Each structure stands twice: as C-alpha cells, then as structure tokens.
Amino acid sequence: MTTSFSGRSTDRRTFLSLLGTGAAATVGGGLLGGCSNATKTSQGSAGQKSGLSAVVPQYKPYAGLTPDIPAAAPGALPGYLRYPRDLIKAVPTVRGKGSELTVMSPLWGSPPASTNAYYAAIAARTGTPLKWNVQDGNTYRDKLTALLGAADVPDVLVIASWHLGIPRISEAIANLFADLTPMLKGDISGHWPLLANIPTDAWQSCVWGGQLKAIPWVRQAFTGYFMYRKDLFQELGVTPPKNADELLALAKAVTDPAKGRWAFNDLWQKGGGPIPQIFRVPIRNRGWVKDPSGKMVSGLETDEFEAGVAFARKLFDAKVVHPAAAGGTSGSVDFRQAFQSGKIVITSDGFGGIREAYAVQSLSNPAFRMEPFPPFAHDGKTPVVNGGDTAGLLTFVNKKLPKDKIEEYLTLADWCSAPFGTEENLLLTYGVEGTHFTRDANGAPSYTAQGQKDAGVPTYDFLGGRPPVVSESQYPDYVQMLTSWYNNAVKYLDKDMFAGIRIEEPAALQKAGQPVVDKVNDIIFGRRPVSDLEQIRKEWRSAGGDEGRAFYEKVVKDNNL
C-alpha cells in the first residue's frame, strides 16, 4: 500500500490521498502539485477488478427465505408480509472465546442503558461480550475527529460512510485499524458463511490502499426523502404534492402557529436534503457533475441550486418552517420528536427512520403513519432520487488487537450478519421473547417497552452486514407501502459516478465547505438575500472550490469516467 500526499504550496496546504487499489495514477501538477496515488476500485478495467476480488470475500449467497414481494430492480428491496414461524438456526454453536471487546458506535436516537438484558442475551449466545459506548450520531463526526487525532480508538469502531470525509482519515485508517484482507479474502463461506452473504459492492467500499479494512453494514440504496404524517394529512384533508407550488400550498394549509404546528423543519441540509432533490441539485458524485465540455461543476454553481435555495427561502418567508428550525440539531429542539408529536407534519429522514419511528409510536399512538412522499420534481416532470453508498456504516477493528481476537470479532460480526428468517436475526432485531418482544396472532413480533429501549435501537445491528429487506409486518401497511415505494423510486435512482472510489478531498475544499453551509443557511433563514449567492460562489471558488474542481477533473480523467 502506498499513501502519499500532494505537495504543498506555501500558503495553502493540499492533501489528497486518493486511495484504493490497483494501478496508481498520478494526481498532480499545476494547482495540486506533488503527487498522489489515485486508484479506483469497482468499475475499472479487468485488471483492477481482478485485483479487487483478491482482497474481498467471495460472494456466496445464503439460502434464506423466498420473499413475498420481490424487488423490481437492483436498489429496490424484497418484502415479507408475515413473520416466519419456523426459523433457521444459522449459527449452531456458541463460537466466541469469552474475550470482552470495547466498541463505539453512532446512534440516531436515545441510547440504551450500558448494560441491559439485550446485550447480555447476545453476549451469552455469541460468547463474545461487548462493552458498548453508544454516541449521538448527529455529533459523531466531531467525536471521531478527536478520537482519531488522539489515536485513542476502541477495539471496534463503527463509522458512517458520510463521516469518511474527515480530512486525513485514510491516514488514520492506515495507521489505526487492522488489515482484514488475510482473514477475509477469497472463499470464507466455510468459516463465516453469513459474512460471505454480504454483496461484493459493499465489501469493495471497505478497501483502502489495497487492503480490506472494514466490515460493511449494508443499507438500501436511497439516502433520504420527504417523510410525512399520513394520519395527520388525512385529518387535515391534504394529499402529497406533485410539484413545488403544490408543496408550498400544502405547507401553508397544514401550518397553524397558534396550535404550535408547522409544516417543516430544515429540509435543505438535513436528512438527505429533499428540497435539493426535487430541484435536481447534484448531490450525487459528492456534489459534482461533468458538464458537456468535460469541465467539473459543483452543485453550488448550478442554476438548480439557485432555484432550490430560492424556494427554501420562500418557504421560510411564508412562515411554514418551524421557528426553531434555523437552530438545526443544536437548537435544542429534537425534530424527530417534533415530527412524532405532530409539531411538524413533514420532515426528512433516512428510510430506517420510518421503522424506528413506528417502534416508538406503535405503543403510544397506533394511528401514527409515516410515509415518504412519492418521488416528484419541482416542475412536475421526471424526478430524481439520490442514492448513496450501499456500505452505509463501516466497522473497523483496532490494529493493536491480537490476531485471535480479531478472528473472534469476525465470528461475532458473522453472527450479527444473520439475515431475515434466522433465529439469530430475531434475537438481533427484537431481543428475547417475553422480555423484549411479544408475538401477535400472526406471529409478528412487537417490542415491549423495555424491548423498545434496548433492542429497538440499532447497536449490534450495525456490526454486521446483511442484504436489506422490508420485514416489519407488525406495522400496518408498512411492508406494502415501503416495497412499492422502492419499486417505484428505483426508476429515478441517480447513480454516483464515483461509486467505489475512495476519495479524500483536498483540505482547502473541505475547509471551504463550512462557510458555504453557513452562508447558504443565512439565505435560507432570511439573513441574506438570494442574490448574494453569486458572491458566495465567488468566495467559495477562491477559498478552495477551484482547487477542488481541478482535483475532481483529475480524478475523472485518471479513471476515464
């Protein structure tokens, strides 16, 4: 593996280490200076592909249950309409050796108690107890920065794919985490059959510098979209919109400040950015598109961006946005809770958020219905729905761990990868029957209050990867609703041209990012006019945007994209 950095001009440092596998291409000259190894993983030439398959596990699908609703196309998800009564025992024995490992993971919700019956049950079943440190996902990146900077990492560390943009993280990964290649490459179906069931493209996202560094948690293809309260919509007599004007009219209709009810929270930055999505702002390709002349253009520079920002501002001026929304996640209002309690009726969230909301609400408010809007575009024409990394989360193992403990952890990860329809998956998802869940007449499990707290939030779930399915048949209409949404939306799924290429952007481009977020927020929340956008673009270009453009043009050229 080669990790090298670009040279440095006197007053602006450039770090780019485009790491991957296979042939190294030089990124350098001109603005960037120096050299770096740029490589690509999944879509390259035959030579590169063969290089990749040498470091990732060979895909051996695990024979599971046949779904009731098949997926229409890659990217959509299969659905199960009832919970099976006869479960497969995928891991017959307790395979752990009793080593206690420390693990830190993000969670978007309230963390369970640090010791609880759910952890204990899995520890007993796997033979490898874990000491959990569950941290708030919204501020996880900040914590990671400190943790990695201090080289103070636990035995096992879960990182979300969108946290991988931290500058120099590839250095951290190279130095702090174990190379799993020798253990996982090739056919592992004999020893870890459930890890062998993880799709190849997810594994390929875990390769840095020719080494397999992590275990992927596989997520569905979409990043996030508008979510609305269907029950409240029916109560208020409104229906999902088909264009931006309808969205605004709808928002006005549902907003009633005297009752403390507003239409939205911030839908520009948060939860996959649904407003940029309906305005077709390039979010894919890390926010860059290639224009016909071959020049790379940032999403910020497009007309779509301007139209989207102007619309977001219109929403703010129409006073349909919750007054605390400008404070974002730090503004002391929890918008997931505000949505669930009906203080806002439209929000944005990832698709796992629906299931998690149902787990909370099905006990206290059975009428609660949360659904994504059917995909639409601001002009009523063909919509675009953004896709993301299928390796949504990556689990890294500390380099300092001895080999036998790493192997013991992999055995645990194998257990955690048990797919739907296995006994292990039931324990993983719902905990212990009687304590954490009860079954209804159809055999579908439902959390008890304790189960919701301990097992209803993903902890062990994040440690393994399994092809995602929609299986929560205990929530009314949920499986039908979500599978048909996926089967429809997959037609509009936007592919990322850099998929599979591990990219670490130049530091200047990274540093130029936060000021843009701040200034665009100033526009959206009424502190600056929309016409300032041109100035903001200009400042961004000179602060690092142009450097970023040169960088991406190089990436495109080197990889023949």
Add this chain to the structure above:
Amino acid sequence: MAPGPGAAGTRASPTSPPAPGSEPSARRVSLRQRLRRDWALLVMVLPGMALFAVFHYLPSLGNIIAFQDYSPYSGGFTGSPWIGLANFRLMFTEPAFWDALGNTLTITGFQLIFYFPVPIALALALNSVISPRIRSLVQGVVYLPHFFSWVLVVSLFQQILGGAGLLAQTLRQHGMQPLDIMTSPDAFIVLVTAQTIWKDAGWGMIVFLAALSTIDPNLYEVSATDGAGRWRRLWHITLPGLRPVIVLLLILRLGDALSVGFEQFILQRESVGAGAAEVLDTYVYYQGFLVQDFGYGAAVGLFKGFVGLLLILAANRVAHRFGEQGIYQKS
C-alpha cells in the same frame, strides 16, 4: 490623591526598615535557610505546580505544531514537516478570521461595559441587605445558574423565548406577533450578554462580597457620625475598598479578551448565522479542528495567547501607574 513615586515600592516590603543597608543580614537569607524556613509552604505548592506542569506547561510545548504541517497519524510532533509561518500567513489573509476576531472583540467590549459591572452592583446591593436569611437565600439563588451547563441555559432560553417557546406561543394565542429574540443576528450580542449575566453574575459576585467583608465597619460608623450620606460612603469607603479587586479582575478579563466562550456560541450559531456568532474559538473549531488542520488551529490559538499576554502586560502597567498592585509586581 497622588501617591508618591515610591508608593508601590514601600508597599511591597512593608516590614523592611526605611534606612537602606542598616541590617543586610536580616534581608538576605541563604537558599538553604529559606528552604528550611519555608519547606512546609513549598510542599503545599507542589501539587499545584505538578498540575500546571502536566496540564499547562507540558502541553504548551505542543504549540510547535503551529509552525508545522501537522498530521497526528503519519508525522506527529517530531515527524511533521516544518512550514515556518505559513499557518500565520494564511490566518492573516483569511477574511473569515478577521470576521471572527471582529465579533470576538465586539462581544468582549460590549460585555466589559454591560456585564462586568453587574456582579459589583449585585454585591453592593446584597451587602446592604441586613437579614442574613434573605442574604443567603438571594445569594444561593443568583449563583446557582453558574453550575448549569450552557446546553441547559440555551435550552431554557429557547424554551421560554424561542420562536416556538412559551412567550411566542402565548403571544400567538392572544393574536399578537411573537418577537424574534433567539434568531435575530442583530440582537444576538444582547442575548448572549443577558445569558451570561443570568448564568454567571451571581458567581462573579462572590469575590466582591468577600472583598466587601474586609472593609472596616468602623469607617462607616465614623463617617456616618460625621454626616456622610449613603452615596458618600459608597463613593469614599466602599468603592476604594473594592478597587484592588476590581482592577485585578479587569486585568484578568483583558488577558482573556479574545476568549468569550465556546459552547454558548456554537450552540446558537445556526440560529443566528455565522455572521453574528462566529468567534475565534468557534472559528478554530470549524477551520482547525473539524477539518483536522490542527496546525492552523494552533496558530490561531497562539495568536490569541500572544494578544492576551500583551493586554495583561499593558493593563498591569496602567494599573501600576494609578497606584494599584495589579496582578504582579517586581519586588
């Protein structure tokens, strides 16, 4: 009042005889004798010194990364390449840095006028309360918020004064337009000062109360007999009695002029925008820490420390000129 040129000097060694050179042996004690005499005191100082050594002096050496292209992973303190003053050059050419500096100085100046006197006034007011029960009750109530975290304080303000808070909802229910308190960038400086007063004025008061208790009550009695009214006593007895403490705290505050707090600002940054809420500490966080440019962050921190040191030295000199002790003196 105009103290003579030697005023400060005589105060420093009140026990020394006025005639120079009359008893040199009494003044010059050998190191060994001093150790023998003061060993108990020195031992008592040791834990504090150890604390400083471990948590202040030793980490201060890490400031060298301000002159490095620092990477914690591949280089570390010793292996990262030296880049001279490049970080500082970048800092001084960055408009965002100057914006953050401007905000910080504006907030410091504003709080010097509108926050700094509040604990003094509070101490004076409380000192005039006779009933010890009421005194301790009020004292307890006003200094309790000091122990709340900023997250709690900001949430409390948000819940009461925020756009969907208690006040706004009450106004809406009575058909009135709510006031834009928590999200107005123009009023932000007033808001943060109000929060600081609510949280810390009671705590700041304690040191002034302590200083007040050292003033000889006989002075008040005598001046009252001589016909001095309440304001005259305040002006001629109380304030001169507090003056050394006020000057001391003022100098220390000036030394901290470029630090106005971090959490309070980062928590409310999105609500009012970076234009109003970006201070040097949040700037370091976003442009140094979050993007792992620790060298740059250290450069800004070093600049802060340097400016603080200059301000302390200058303020101390001014204090000496006015006959005050300041925070240190050459003996």
